[in-house]
Amino acid sequence: MYRFLLSGRWLALAALVLVVAGVCVQLGRWQFDRLDERRADNERIEANLATEPVPVEGIAPAGGAVDPDDEWRRVTASGSYDSENQIVLTQQTREVGPGVEVLTPLVVADGQAVLVDRGWIATSGPSDVPSPPAAPTGSVDVTGWLRVDSGAEDWATTPDDGTVRAVDSADIADGLPYEVVPGWISLIEQQPSADAGLAATEEPDLGQGPHFFYGLQWWFFAALALVGYGWFAWTEAHPRRREPVAETRQPASTSSQS
Numbered sequence: 001m002y003r004f005l006l007s008g009r010w011l012a013l014a015a016l017v018l019v020v021a022g023v024c025v026q027l028g029r030w031q032f033d034r035l036d037e038r039r040a041d042n043e044r045i046e047a048n049l050a051t052e053p054v055p056v057e058g059i060a061p062a063g064g065a066v067d068p069d070d071e072w073r074r075v076t077a078s079g080s081y082d083s084e085n086q087i088v089l090t091q092q093t094r095e096v097g098p099g100v101e102v103l104t105p106l107v108v109a110d111g112q113a114v115l116v117d118r119g120w121i122a123t124s125g126p127s128d129v130p131s132p133p134a135a136p137t138g139s140v141d142v143t144g145w146l147r148v149d150s151g152a153e154d155w156a157t158t159p160d161d162g163t164v165r166a167v168d169s170a171d172i173a174d175g176l177p178y179e180v181v182p183g184w185i186s187l188i189e190q191q192p193s194a195d196a197g198l199a200a201t202e203e204p205d206l207g208q209g210p211h212f213f214y215g216l217q218w219w220f221f222a223a224l225a226l227v228g229y230g231w232f233a234w235t236e237a238h239p240r241r242r243e244p245v246a247e248t249r250q251p252a253s254t255s256s257q258s
Contacts, residue, residue: 002237010233017229021222028218035211042206048073049204053143056181062112066148066183072204075146075185077116079108081135085176088163089117091126094202099123102132102198103167103184105176106142113176115169115184116142119198129163133197140192144185145201 004010049072056075060066082105089101099122105113121130150157150166157168159175173180186201 002233004236005233013232014229017225021225024218024222024225028215028222031211031215031218035208035215038208038211042208044069045072045204045206049145056114056146056183056185057108057112060114060146060181060183062179062181064182066146068148070146071148073146074143074188076141076143077106077108077114077185078139078141079106079113080137080139081105081116082107082113082176083134086132086135086162087115087159087172088129088132089167090129090163090165092120093126094120094122094199097122098126098128099199100129100132103164103172104135105178105180106140106185107178112179112181114181115167115172116144117147117167117184117186117201118190119187119200120202121198136190136192138192140190142185142187142191143189144187145204147184147186149183 005014048070051073053074053076056077059070059073059075085105087103089103092099092101099120101120102118103115104118106116107113118135121132123130147167149168149170152166152168154171156165157171158164159172164172167184169180169182169184188201
């Protein structure tokens, strides 16, 4: 009954179904691997958030790079802001709408500087660039989360008229008169108090993302391909028989009697 499955057409269809199902299975496994990575990252971030603050120079020395495992650790720095060399990080959308982040170099005692994200400003559109408020004058003590430099291309990280699309301390340092500590700080607390008009830095997203449901979705597609092939094979082997249609006889016409 199923010998037709050995025909060229059905063998080709079987090969196609196996390829599609195999690809879907692998994509599902990839999504579940991404889920495991996300969970591991969340555990690392939660551990870093719980650590006691340490001086930023101790874990982000000049000339080096920030270890990605140290991202979101709490760090401290003391110095004075250089408002003349502020950088605006554009197109930073939050739930309330578009906006920008304000990055200000904080020059520390040894003459180096660390970039500090002092906060977020709402804008009327994603391409708007407002004038950021000046940073506090005099000595300040800041506490914040250590962030790693972006791996974006140079066009996004090289300042253009005081703006960038992503943060890379090395590219920003090229236009500054002092060395810059690698990475940057997302401000949590500041003494004297933080600036009015700047929204506080958002906490890291510790959600698991859509990877679990995407993985199930890809495995469902794999099962659907196999079940679909089986259904088509079954219908081919068990064709529905048409019931004979009874002929409808026309009633004999009767002649009208006059």
